[in-house]
Amino acid sequence: MDFLNAIVAILNYVFVPATAYGAQLALGALGVTLIYGILRFSNFAHGDTMAFGTAMTILVTWGLQKLGLHFGPLPTALIALPFGIAITAAFVLATDRAVYAYYRKVRAAPVILVMVSVGVMFVMNGVTRFVIGVDEIQFTDGARFVISAKGFREATGLAEPLAIRTTQVLTVVLAGLVVWALFWFLNKTRTGKSMRAFSDNEDLALLSGINPNHVVAVTWIIAAALATTAGVLYGLDKSFKAFNYFQLLLPIFASAIVGGLGNPLGAIAGGFIIAYSEVAVTYAWKKVATYAIPGFEAEGLMQLLSTEYKFAVSFAILIIVLLFKPTGLFKGKAV
């Protein structure tokens, strides 16, 4: 019984939240890595693209709710998601036409493109706040829990609760589907193959007749779709606040770099590594140890690091990886 309690405690406070958070980071990191692999620069505006996409989805969600449309136990925002993606893709393509296209034409160095993306980030930042405001917005509806803490306690008689939110399940399932679709697209379709060719060797790809404008446009559309999906899932699971998406940029970049920039598999692994390390290293193991080892009475909290240092953990991992494997855990491009 005590052993079960220990397992439930780990599931509830470490496994479930870290998995959901990891899936959100992985989706974000995929977008960053895709831009890096194909367009060859680190897109700092990605966090704010997520915020913009989520803001658009929220607006459509409100519209749908006004019309009385609901999605049963699932959040209405899922119906609004494709619309949000479409608007964001259009916005991102317009940005590319207005800003990035010029720097590609003059063959600017990647570091200049990075600075340009910082500029775009600030503009997007402002646009998002202008449209939807700076306040915290809860836009999830439908059933809140798959398993609620109270229900689980009553059903099993265990002392420890287990809660799984609908949005957590949704995040993991949807992230899995999106990743599967992305890999299928990159490996099986003609456009996907031309994107990979363009990423591997731009000159050779151009010589073999691949249309660069087409590749760039498709890349932006996919990145917008990934960003909006990641943003909406994060917003459903926690809440929407424009400033938080800006903060999210750091762990997303850490994930992408740990996994290996430009490598989609690495982005996913990186997302989960960062999320698990943040939650697990700062977890106080006292309760679990007391349950798991009979007759054991923990003195302290059995916490490796206090929670203030959770960001230090992900960045320590980042530095160690860069020192010993500069291309990331999965072979990406050198930074």
Add this chain to the structure above:
Amino acid sequence: MKKLLLATAAAALTAGGAFAEDVKLGISLGFTGPLESMSPAMAQGAELAMKEVSDSGKFMGGAAVVPVRGDSTCVDAAAATATVERLVTTEGVKGVVGGMCSGETTASLQNVGIPNGMVMISPSATSPALSTLEDNGLFFRTSPSDARQGVVMTEIIMEHGIKSVAVTYTNNDYGKGLADSFAEAFKAAGGTVTIVAAHDDGKADYSAEVGALASAGGEALVIAGYIDQGGSGILRGSLDTGAFETFVLPDGMIGDTLQNNFAAELAGSFGQIPSSEGAGKEKFIEMASVAGFDGSSVYSGEAYDAAALIMLAMAAAGSTDPSVYKEKVMDVANAPGEPILPGELGKALELIAAGTDIDYQGASSVELIGAGESAGTFREIEVKDGKIETVKYR
């Protein structure tokens, strides 16, 4: 044109003449920054007291009191210091109502107030660190120290029969000060604090903090944070995972957001905010609504009291020199004496002139203790049936 110029010159002359007798008081509050929504009602509270004293015609032989506003920004210590510097050296104020937030107040007090021998009375800086600051008797506050809130919170928790709690605080002067003073008071009262964990505001994810707090355990969770910031994330995470059922909510956590987003799930949770009641408060709210602002706004009454204390101390000392009247602040604020409520500043000036002691009560039942800070009354609240309800004042 010539006439106009002449008229302006004449007006300027007469204005200048009147100015010679005027006493200027500075108001240094965060008109921009994170507490910008609270500042206007506070400044208006202070100005209401100044207007009342000016209109009475009994202050320093009929002198008028002129407010000078300055922006302390609440978060930027350098900007606040520059503001108070300007008020003191350029404007020549004789006393300052301010600053607003603890860190900024400490900086402007140490860099400008103390070197220039200027009296500063803050209506809203609550950090316990300000109690022990070496201030040459120049600094007072009409708000209670968070050390006091820690003690009150301990009493309330003990009365609920709770003996062990986990504590999380927002990682700044306010959160750390409140969490430390509470942990100390709670341990002294025989309670157990299982963990004191910081959380940072505006972060993406709070699962790590909630996990650590849950593992440490306790019968209730004390959240010394902001409801519009990380406090919300911690509360949501703890409720969803079933980590805690009872929450203790200090002043930063009590607001509209709590009522709208959480109240339905918080049955049995409780907390406290500095807030006063009684005849003085009601009188002040009434006067404020006549003057066209909301007197029930947080710390507005305290600002009125801060300004009133400076002026009454000046009257009692018969001097506008800060180094002279600073000795009188505690005298006019505390018993013995005739109790003075808002709207009775004219009467207070008459009593002082007649040599009678006064006991200034004001809008926030002022009683200065220790190094010159309010003993403070707190409103105890409890969440019942999805509503935040007032239990009692203490």
